[in-house]
């Protein structure tokens with residue numbers, strides 16, 4: 001294993017175009033055989049190509065295996081209902097970017113839960129999504145336009161935008177720098193780009209060395225695994241400058257579960273829960289829940305500040 005980890009391969013880095021990489025591992029989630037490489041020059045971690053095409057997202061294949069519920073495929077309605085209650089965490093993180101006059105584009109909007117949560121809070125909401133099932137759900141149930149073509153080639157009549165968000169999207173795109181440059185074309189000169197994406201310096205990998213998590217972490221649809229440093233480099237090449245921080249949204253109890261069981265909790269809701277007593281009724285039960293909620297908040301703030309939160313957050317602008 002040690003020898004394998006040091007194996008050097010010829011491969012072109014998608015961030016710095018360096019041409020040598022170290023093999024990090026050769027298996028993904030579900031034991032899929034695929035090399036994970038780390039660029040020798042800049043440290044960027046990525047899947048060896050060739051990989052899945054945009055058609056993978058347009059059809060039903062992606063959600064068959066990847067969604068908020070690990071036990072079964074979720075319908076667009078289930079995805080919408082599972083994620084909607086947690087959108088306030090993103091609102092908090094975006095702070096003053098959300099104003100009543102804001103015109104916002106969400107790229108990779110999935111079932112539209114984030115844009116729906118902004119109803120009445122911003123002026124104009126527009127989505128872009130490749131999954132035909134999820135686009136159909138938004139068009140049938142929600143009240144904002146959604147476009148189903150790659151943002152790279154899209155003309156959006158509502159643009160340009162004050163804010164563009166891409167939440168857990170950058171890790172899926174084939175060429176991150178070109179994608180980011182293309183986002184910039186839809187942004188007003190002084191507009192803001194807001195990104196959330198997985199952080200490879202996740203506390204479960206870096207500090208706790210949770211082997212079960214590592215096996216789960218690297219997955220076929222995630223082509224890029226950014227750190228603060230490699231994300232900053234990619235954004236800079238794409239013409240953006242701003243602040244990068246990390247946030248921890250999964251709870252302390254989720255981490256204890258990973259450390260002790262070395263496997264995921266069965267759904268997204270459980271991973272976001274910081275309660276010892278479900279449906280607490282008595283004052284003792286409520287006091288126990290209040291304790292874990294306080295402790296969880298303190299823990300997640302600490303992990304985020306240490307730069308080890310599960311997600312990287314970027315807020316910035318195009319360089320003038």
Ligand SMILES: [Zn+2]
Nearest residue numbers: 013016039042
């Ligand atoms: Zn590189």
